[in-house]
Amino acid sequence: MSRSVEPRVAVIVVAAGSGTRLGADLPKAFVEIAGTSVLGRALHAVFGMTEAAQAVIVAPAELVSAAESIAHGVAGVARDRVDVVAGGETRQASVAAGLAVIRPSVQIVLVHDAARALTPSALFDAVAAETTRLAHGVIPGLAVSDTIKRTDAAGDLLETVDRSELIAVQTPQGFPREHILAAYAGAREEFTDDAALVADGGFPVSVIDGDPLAFKITTPADRRRAEDLCATREGAPRIGIGTDTHAFDDAKELWLAGLHWPGEAGLAGHSDGDAVAHAITDALLAATGLGDIGSVFGTSDPQLDGAHGEVFLRGTRARLESAGFRIGNVSVQVIGNRPRFAARRAEAEALLEEFLGAPVSVSATTTDGLGFTGRGEGVTAIATALCFPVDNFPAANPVAGLPAGERNATSRARRLGE
Ligand code: CTP
Ligand code: MG
Numbered sequence: 001m002s003r004s005v006e007p008r009v010a011v012i013v014v015a016a017g018s019g020t021r022l023g024a025d026l027p028k029a030f031v032e033i034a035g036t037s038v039l040g041r042a043l044h045a046v047f048g049m050t051e052a053a054q055a056v057i058v059a060p061a062e063l064v065s066a067a068e069s070i071a072h073g074v075a076g077v078a079r080d081r082v083d084v085v086a087g088g089e090t091r092q093a094s095v096a097a098g099l100a101v102i103r104p105s106v107q108i109v110l111v112h113d114a115a116r117a118l119t120p121s122a123l124f125d126a127v128a129a130e131t132t133r134l135a136h137g138v139i140p141g142l143a144v145s146d147t148i149k150r151t152d153a154a155g156d157l158l159e160t161v162d163r164s165e166l167i168a169v170q171t172p173q174g175f176p177r178e179h180i181l182a183a184y185a186g187a188r189e190e191f192t193d194d195a196a197l198v199a200d201g202g203f204p205v206s207v208i209d210g211d212p213l214a215f216k217i218t219t220p221a222d223r224r225r226a227e228d229l230c231a232t233r234e235g236a237p238r239i240g241i242g243t244d245t246h247a248f249d250d251a252k253e254l255w256l257a258g259l260h261w262p263g264e265a266g267l268a269g270h271s272d273g274d275a276v277a278h279a280i281t282d283a284l285l286a287a288t289g290l291g292d293i294g295s296v297f298g299t300s301d302p303q304l305d306g307a308h309g310e311v312f313l314r315g316t317r318a319r320l321e322s323a324g325f326r327i328g329n330v331s332v333q334v335i336g337n338r339p340r341f342a343a344r345r346a347e348a349e350a351l352l353e354e355f356l357g358a359p360v361s362v363s364a365t366t367t368d369g370l371g372f373t374g375r376g377e378g379v380t381a382i383a384t385a386l387c388f389p390v391d392n393f394p395a396a397n398p399v400a401g402l403p404a405g406e407r408n409a410t411s412r413a414r415r416l417g418e
Helices: 038-047 061-081 091-099 121-134 177-185 194-200 220-234 275-288 293-297 309-322 342-356 404-415
Strands: 009-014 054-059 082-086 108-113 137-143 148-151 157-161 167-169 173-176 205-209 238-256 259-267 325-335 360-365 378-389
Touching: 009 038, 009 091, 038 054, 038 061, 038 108, 038 121, 054 061, 054 091, 061 082, 082 091, 091 108, 091 177, 108 121, 108 177, 121 137, 121 173, 121 205, 137 194, 173 177, 173 194, 177 194, 194 205, 220 378, 238 275, 259 342, 275 293, 275 309, 275 325, 275 342, 275 378, 293 309, 309 325, 309 342, 325 342, 342 360
Parallel strands: 009 054, 009 108, 054 082, 137 205, 325 360
Antiparallel strands: 108 173, 137 167, 137 173, 148 157, 238 259, 238 378, 325 378
């Protein structure tokens, strides 16, 4: 250990199990989820913590060096905070092996199942912060949503359990160093989690909100769920195109690019006829594979009678964000003789950017008198949109492209105002 590294927090990542229920041909921590090992994914979250923690990886004895190379790959320049040890027969024995190597500076110990590979860094931060604040054990838990029943050995129903007093417990579980060391030193039986052991040792333990993403990969169905989640969040950037055309209708007001254009002929259509907003909507939906404006919003929904572009654009943005995407940028070109965009281009761009939360460029052109736009019969808009799966969004984390170690070093430096 380098003398400059004196972490206050240690995270013991237990990865020494065989993964019997998963039934893969490798121990579970080495099984890949969308191209990255379960252990690698778990460690990504550890090295994404705001605090630079010691990472103790507990691996199957025959795979200690394989675990070390995964950990060094994730840690990057922070590899001096990594320690890898061989695990034991049971999870509890594996945690004990990890506890044996926590560094002298460590005051808070988090214990985490590598099998909870998609647990967000924020949950580690929250557990570490609450453990520090309360000075006793803290574990994440989720309310139980299924009805729970007790059965006898033959599978016959005995009773329904009151689920309001139940929680499903996750990891990371955090403890003050002295609590977990004393509890492990005095342990006389096997417990299924560290909180049970620490509580049995006479120390208090509190619960904070867990995270659905901290689910444990136990069965092949869990693995498929994890694969699906990663595919959505981490895929390549996606591009989409959309066009829309509306005829002029003198009886209507003109709404285009989200703006009202007093004195200009309006555009026909079920909504306000904003061809720019509609083309952008289609481009965004096409980029993210979420359908098109007709299938998503319906062409005859009475609620959309006269609806302005804002409704479509904000609605589309919400849909794609909840599907795991962010908008990179949008470019749209208006083709028509009127209105003249030059004087209001910046205004249109600012408004569309507000709706979409992303840069939008608007350009306009005429067609030299040719075609229906040249004859002044209507307006066409052509839009292109670039979207990113959230975990791959360049601006979501300005240091996301750096190796995890450097990323952590950068976030530390920022906190110190360097
Ligand atoms: N674990 C460990 N050492 C053991 C047993 C389990 O480090 N002797 C770790 C696992 O690697 C896993 C976590 O404890 O990250 C939770 O255990 P579980 O999900 O039960 O994993 P496995 O024991 O590997 O799976 P199974 O019970 O299906 O064999
Ligand atoms: Mg097990």
